[in-house]
Structures are given as structure tokens and as C-alpha cells.
Amino acid sequence: MSVELISANHAAALAATLAGRANRSARGFCSGVYPITPSTECMEFLCGQEIEKGKVVRADSEHNAMGICIGASAAGARSFTTTCSNGLAYMVENCVAAAGYRLPIVMSVANRTLGPPWNIWADHGDSLLLRDLGWLQLYSADNQEVFDTVLCAFRLAEDPRILMPVLCCMDGFILSHTMAQVEIPTQEQIDRFLPPATIPQRLDKAAHTLGQMETPHQSVVHRSQHHQAMLGARQVYSEIQDSFTEIFGRRPADPLVSYRAEDAETLIVSMGTLGVTAERVVDQLRDQGQAVGSVRVRMFRPLPDTELRQLFGGKKRIAVLDRDISIGFGGALWGEVRNFADRDSIVQGYMIGVGGGDVRPEHLLNLLAELEQSEESAAPKIVEVA
Amino acid sequence: MAQKKTRSTPQSSTTKMVLPDDITFPLEIRLHGRGGQGGVTCAKLIAAIYAQLGLNVQTFGDYGAERSGAPVRAFARVDRAPIRNRNKVYQPDHLLVLDAALLAPPVLDGVGAKAAILLNSPEAAEKYAETFADFRFGIIDATGIARKHGIGTSSVVIINTTLVGAYLRLLELPLEVLEDVYTGMGLEDDLAAAKEAYQKVQVCQPSPRATQKTAKTTGGQLETCLPEVKPQTEHFEDIPSRLKTGSWSTQLPGYEDYVAPCNHACPAGNDVVGFIQALKTSGPDAAAEVLLHTQPLPSVCGRVCPAPCMHECNRNQMDGAVNIRSLERWIADHSDFRLQPEKAAKAFSLAVIGGGPAGLSAAWQLALRGHQVTIFEKESKLGGVLRYGIPVYRLPEEVLERDLKRILALGITSVCDHPVDKAEMARLHQDYDALILSKGFSDAYNLAAAGESLDGIEQGLDFLARSRKSESGENLVGDVVVIGGGNTAIDCARTALRSGASSVKLVYRRSRDEMPAIEEEIQDALREGVQLLALRQPVAFRGVGQVAGIVLAEVELGEPDADGRRRPLVTERTSEMNCSRVLLALGQQNTLDLLPDCWQIRKDRIWQKDQPLNIWLAGDCATADGTVTHAIGNGRLVAMEALAKLSGTESTPTTTPQGSVVAPAQVRFSHFPVLAPHQDRHRVLETYQNSFEEVNLGLSGQEEAERCFSCGRCTQCDTCLVYCPDGVISRSENGYQIDEDYCKGCGICVAECPRRAMDLRDKGLSDVR
């Protein structure tokens, strides 16, 4: 184990590299990549690595980058890629295919606002495009978490009970371009954590097709299998956490990271780095005697509904922060979690930091102060942050 | 930081040391620089230093869509506890400014009284003493030191590794940490510069009266330094934003013409790129209109010019020069366009003596400007060498006539069969406002070898002249030897071949590479059957009455002489060869025997005692350049000079265009498809005997014009407009305009312009490097 001062983009790429090397005794590693700010450094780093039995293909578009991952994975290789924003939008058609083929591809997304108008900064709108496609989605809040998440993602994706692609999200720039110390395990440890990948449906000597035409009934069955497998991810993830802890000596973060939430009257719910800012605010308000807590949703798909319902139970006020806008509706997270609250709780949605604004504790203090005064939930609010 | 292959910072071992008391946690550091200066890496180096000391760190840049030159910020945060703060740094404890030109309120925002400030500037600390009296303040010429140590390139000096040395000193941190960190990151080479900065940084402690809360220039309170938390209102602002990002830039692109190398090389002063582009876009008449301003003999030069323009053409570096000469011919052969003479405010009356290219060019320029010109020519027709030297298979009679007709149509009077002598010279001087003397070279040189007076040995020029004057050419039989290596020699050889010679040998004393004749002409001669005997010097002729043989000595080449060509050393080894005719082509003398005795030449003008007369020399008799295009350029120059003197205006006319010449590296070859030059068509015959028809038939079309890059001159191709990432370039009435309010000065338009019709200029910020 060593400690390195690296950016989260590099942390993701390094995790993918180590995972790729760990598959050397099986079908190796193959990745299709295409650059886009702020994910570019991740793919650049990957391109610079030597991976035994590994190949990083610089594709001519995001669409084909995913196409390469699909081919690689269908041939039994471990596969990884990275993109964001409109690059992800362009990739979507093949993302649908990757999920439909149930291929264990891992993708890192440095979340970036969708354009136009063009904007390169953080916003979750891009990864949310994939919300309903059958990809697992994990959101991280610091560099170590990014590294750990990518490693866990391979285990998750390749688990025979799951077998589907996983999206690992980090806030563009706020994480992707921030350097911090990251603990890096040895290859030997990684090898133990990530056994050679077996992809049962892989195209091999015996001829068969993937994703062929099917009848309505067959589709229902396949969708339902996919759905059930995704729901099982929560259980599988906790096993992975145990194994991770055993091998690396530290526990990767839970699907929900709750912070001083148990006895809180007011709860802040968020995803990504907004969550750590929320935790700072919680500390500040606790010091002033206010019972505030935070829940950071790390696993957005499958959404840990039972745990959320449990956490929300008895809370007076719940502020849901979304770094996204589902236009014409409100925040996506708010839309999903508001029903887990008690009937008489006030659940207020805030779209904050949209387009990459620097959300500071003061912003949250302001909106919480206002929330304390309110008697009922209002329509979701957009908070302007420069 | 010089971009080494350093993947990350190993933190395996940390350096143990006690931190100075005044470093408190969390520690927040902010850097201000410009895109491209390496500020983000500088922040990383600082973070790496604290990481080396066993502290938790975080570092990041404040990324914008802006490119090179725009203000950039970078941050670092240090704490004993894990860092949860994900915000930018608004109240830095340490402030580093990489560029003094940035010192303005936003840079100093939020800088509290206890802060330490480090500035990169070659200036003395005193200059800032007042401004930063309340802070611990350091100043260092990191740019100078980094440049001295050769970090970065000569144009982009990378200062971050150097600046960090000064930072350590400002905070009283020991240098050893730096060694560990730089070694770990593969930056050992930059250590010396960092150490020098550590030694040299001037540090000023805060003055005791440091009660003021913020830097003076901010004038504000700490609290106002945080961006305002806006009310929760809907956000409606027009797109694009009202942020005038153009004010951040240090450079501004602009449209400018640069000199195309072809234009620079043309001795006649032709606007080559101008006439080619006019041909391309508007056809031969438009092209002729451009060309005729400097070129009265386009049909001639389009055939016989050695075309130095093509030697310099930038397309040589890609797939072969543009066939400029033949495009010039194409225009002359396909346009009857006539320039209309101007009306002169005061018309002068001038005489030109000698109707060769120089005289014709001078007359053309004078007549175009509305002056009265009379040409006095000793032969019966105008043209000089063009008429009695260059053979018709290269320059057909009717082609020359066409150019002459256009010239004379300007109202020039020509008086032929009128040799001017000393007395006539003096008379003309009385009768005209000014004279231009363009009589060409004089008699040809002899060989001074034994037997030179035998029959059958004569000057090649006489042979050529006779050959042109007689209808059917001259009949000539037997074995012919031509002596010389210039255009005259080649023309004699090829004419001899056509006149009935059984064999033609060209004897030249140096090697083929040194032959002064036009290369294409040499090739044509060899193709037609002329044999070349290089490195041979005739030492005697044999024969009784009539020449029957020639004795040739072998020649070796010695040291280069004044003109750079290797000196021929005649050896004792000789051989003899039979021949029946010898044509001498050894060059011509340059004497001026038609000047009255009391006149002298001083710098191409005639003087009488200390009085300059209004008589100028032009063409070969003045310059001895020996090409038509030079004669034309010089004729124009001299005409302008004479006019300037007559009208009492100062003039500094030049033939070559002034300004910076577009180098091949400034043309984006990748923008242009590879396309081989369109070659001239040639009449290929079994035998050239008795055929005086034109050999070179020129181009079959004008497509060759498409190959011209248009070096240095905008073609309105829209590339700049398309590539501008900010979309601030738009078409204007006669070109393009750039919206300075939003131009970031990234220079992408300039870099993308395929032909260097744009440039970046400094907006004049004082301390930007």
C-alpha cells in the first residue's frame, strides 16, 4: 500500500489499470476511449499505462468507444471507459446495448453540464441520462472514494448474480481535477480482490448470438431478470465491502452515507461532493444546538429505498439537494426520495450548484434557515450559485 | 514544471520537522497566474511539500473555458484533519501572484492581515512596500531565474518550480523538504533554480502598525470578499453572458498582409500572389490588370524568365513550386486588357536610349503616368536582346510584337535605326527634361586563343542576330562547337542544331552545375541532342584559312573565387577535336562609349563635374544583372527615380516589397491537398532540324492557379471564423471583424489560418511574460 497525491481522474484510471492487470491470467483488458473535458485526463492516464494482455483503443467517437468496450466485454475481457456530458449523450445508444447484453463494463463519469449553452462544470444531468437503462450508478465524494468505487464496481459488475454495467460518477473538476492523497494497494492485493473475470455469455468457440430479436414475452422475462439482478446489488455490495475490508484494511463507503442523521430533526439529502459540504454545515448547526443530519446517496441505482425510508422516518424536515434539473419537474433525486418520508414531513427540493456553481456552507445555511420557517413543502426551488 | 513522466508523488516516507508557529490549520493557499504559466502545477508542488510533511492536502485549479493568457487561479488546502472543504479558497492565508500585471482587486480579495504574499516580479521590494506594508511580503524574479536555468522554452519560461523555492523561504520552511519532493517527482533538474530563488527572494515583514484588515488596494472589508449568496429567485439572464471576457486577454489577433516569397523574389516587382489569385477568382483580364502595373512584357517573361519566384515559392516545401512563369504566360496569351494612362499634373518629356526590356519598362512606367516618351533605338526594330538574341523557338516574333504593341499604344514615340553617339547624347540632353540610357551590354568577349581569327570562328551573338533577321534562319553545316555556358551559348547550340549542323558540342570550362544558363534550357538542349563537354578550356584552333579543329585542355576546379564558384584550373592535358564552325559565347563587356568625355557615372546617374545631370542608366548597362525581369524591374525603378527628381519629390523606390516574408513553416500544408504541379506542354519532334517553331507550349489551362497558397494574403476562406472557439469572428464588408469584447486572445484563428494572413499582437500589458 502506498499513498499518492493524485487527481480523482487519475485515481479512477489507476484503479482501472490495476483491475485490468488483475485479469491477465484470463481474457485480459480492453478499453475504448475518447476524450472530453473533464474526463480527458482519466483516458489519457489510461492510454499511458502498460497493461499486460491489455489494450486501450483510442476510438473516433464516444459511441464507438462504448462499441469497443462492448466487443471487448463480449469477448470476455475486463473493460472500462470514461466520458461525460454530451460525450455520454452521444454514447447513450451503445450504453443501452451494453446494459441489454448484460456486459460488466465499468465507466467513470466526471459529471459535467450538458450543453448548449456550453458549460464544462459539474452537474449530474449527464449521468442521470442513464438512470433507467439498467446501469448501476455510484456517486463519490472524495478521491479515495473514487478509487475504491471503481475497484468495487468491477466486482459488482462481474458478479454472476449481477452482470451488468456500472457507472462511477464524480463531480467534474471539483473532484476530477482535485489532487489529494490516495491510498493505493499493491497489485497483489488487487489480484486477491478481483479474481479473473468470467463472462458467461461471452462469444466463444461455440457460435451463438447476443441480443437477438425476441417476443414480447421473452422481453418481459429478460427485463424482469435484469431488474431483479439490479435489486440484488445492495446485498452483493455489502459482501464486497467485507471482502474489501479484509484485503485492504479499510471499508469502502456505504450505499448511503449518513452523518449525525439518527437523532436529527432536519435531514439534508444529497449526492456527490454536495454531501461533504452538507456534513460541514451539520457540524456547524449542531454546535449551535440544532438537530441536523445529512444523508449522502452514494448508490443511486439501485436506490436503497428501504434504508432511506428508515432514515427518513420521524424527520420533521428534509432538504433534498439536487445538482441537476429534470426540466419541467424538479430535481431527480428529490423526485425519487420524497415518497420515502413520513406523510407529515416537509420535504423540500432544492436545485443547487446546477451548472457547476461553488456551493458553500453559507448557501446551505441560508436555505436551511428558510426551511426551518416553512410549514409545508413547496415546489422545488432553484438556488442560484455563482 | 517541465512535463516529465511523473505520474504522481510517492508519499512513502514523510519528512519530520517542526512547522513554524505562524502556520495555522486549516491552511489555505491561493495562486494567481495566467493560462500557460503553470500555476496549477505550482499549487500541486506546494501541496506535495505539505504532504511530505505528513499533512492532509488538497489542490485544484479554477478551470475556465479560457485559454492561454487568461487569468487562472489555483488553490491548495492543508490540514491535520481530513479535508472536507470542497470550495474554492476565498480567504487565503498565503497568496502567490505569478504575474504582477494581475495585481488588482480580485487578486487581493479576501487576503487577511496575517497573510503572506509572494510576487513574481523583477522589481525591487520597495516598489510594493507601501501597498503590502501590512503583510509579510516576498518578491522574486522567478521568471529571470527560470530563464537563466533554461526551464521551459525560450518563449515560454516555466516558473513554478523556481517560485516554490522563494515560497519556502517566505514561510521559513527548510529547503530539505523541497529536495525530497522534487526528487520524488523527477524534478531534480529544477532544484538549482528553486535554491537560487530561496536565496534571492526579498522578504519584508509586516510593519508594526499592521492593523488594517485587508490589502489597501482592495479597499474593502473581509466579509465583502465572499461572493454574495443570492436570493432563491429564478435566474433569467440573456445568453451569451454579459461577462466581457475580452478584457482578460493579453493578445489580440488581427488581419494583416505579409509578403509572399514569390513577390519578394520577382526582380520585376510583380505582385505574383495578386495576379494568381485574381486569375483564380476573376479570370485573365483581372489578372492582367494586376500584372501590367509592373510588367510590360508578360508574354516575354512568361516564356523566358528564369523565374526566381518559383525557386522561392513556399509550395516547393510541399509538392513542387507553383508554375508561376507559365501562369504569367497564360494571362498574357489570354487577355487583351489594356491599362489606361493617367493624366500627369505636369507632363515631362523624356527620352529613352535603347529599346530593350529596361528601356521599354521605363517608357511604360513613364507613359502610364502621363508623360511623353521617345525611344531612340539603333536597330531597325524595338526589343533589344528579345529581338536579336533570344531565338524564335523560345520567343516567337508575334509574341514579342503583341507586348510591344500594348506598350506603344500608350502613345510612346519610337525612333528606330537611330544610333545615339556622343554628340547626339549631348543634344538629347538639351532637348528633353531627362534621359534614360538603357543600351544593354556592349561587344562580346573574345577567347584570345591561337588561331581565333580563322574563318568559321565567330561571335555567337552575331550568329543569333543573323539567324533572327533572315526569314529562314541561316544555313550551317558540319560539326559545330559552341564555347560558353550561359543563355547565349545554349541558344547558339540549339539554333545551330536547327540550322543544319551535323553535330553540336558545347564546351564549358566549369562543371554542369555551375552553368549560368537557365536549367530548363540546358535540359532542353541536351534533350534535343546537344552534347556537353564540361571542364574543358579551348587553348588553340587548328586549320588553314578555315577552322578544322580545336585543342581542348582539361580543367580542374580549385578554391571558390569571389562569386562563390570554384576557380577553373587549366591543366597540361589536352586533346584535339575536329570541327568546322565555332561559335563564341563568352559573355559581353559593359562599356559606355557614347558619353561625352566630361561626363562621369556616379551611382547609375550621369554627372558633369559636381553637377548631377538628369540622365540615368538602366538595365544591363547599369546593373549587369543579365535577365529580362531584372531589366524590367530596374527600368521601372529608374523611371520612378527620374520622375521624383523632376517633380522635386523625394523617393526611395524599391523593387522588392517591404515587410516580413511568409516562411514555409507559417503555411499550414495540411490544409491543402497534395497536387502535383501542372507541367508545360512541349512540342517533341523527331528532329529539330529546320524547325523554329515554339517548343514550349505552356499550360493547357489555368488550374495551376488553384495550387497557389496565397501566402500572406487573406482569401476569405473562413477558416479563422470557423475555428474561433468563442465565435467572435464575423464577416465584415471587406474581410472579417473580431469582437474584442469577447476575444480571449487564444490565437487559434492565427494558428489555423492556412496562409499567415493573421497575426497576434501584444495588447501591451506591462509584465506579461
Ligand SMILES: Cc1cc2nc3c(=O)[nH]c(=O)nc-3n(C[C@H](O)[C@H](O)[C@H](O)COP(=O)(O)OP(=O)(O)OC[C@H]3O[C@@H](n4cnc5c(N)ncnc54)[C@H](O)[C@@H]3O)c2cc1C
Ligand atoms: C542570347 C541571349 C539569351 C538570353 N536569354 C535570356 C533568357 O532566356 N531569360 C532572361 O531573362 N534573360 C536572357 N538574356 C538576358 C537578357 O536578354 C538581357 O539581360 C536583357 O535583354 C537586358 O535588357 P536591356 O534593356 O538592359 O538591354 P538590351 O536587351 O541589350 O537592350 C539594349 C538596347 O539598346 C540598343 N542600343 C544599344 N546601343 C545603342 C545606341 N548607342 N543607341 C541606340 N540604341 C542602342 C540595343 O540595340 C538594344 O535594343 C539573354 C541574353 C542573350 C544575349
Ligand code: SF4
Ligand atoms: S517576371 Fe519572372 S520572376 Fe517575376 S513573376 Fe514573372 S516569372 Fe516570376
Ligand code: SF4
Ligand atoms: S504558393 Fe502562391 S503565394 Fe505562396 S509563394 Fe507560391 S506562388 Fe507565391
Ligand code: SF4
Ligand atoms: S484563415 Fe482564411 S479567412 Fe482567415 S485570415 Fe487566413 S486566409 Fe483569411
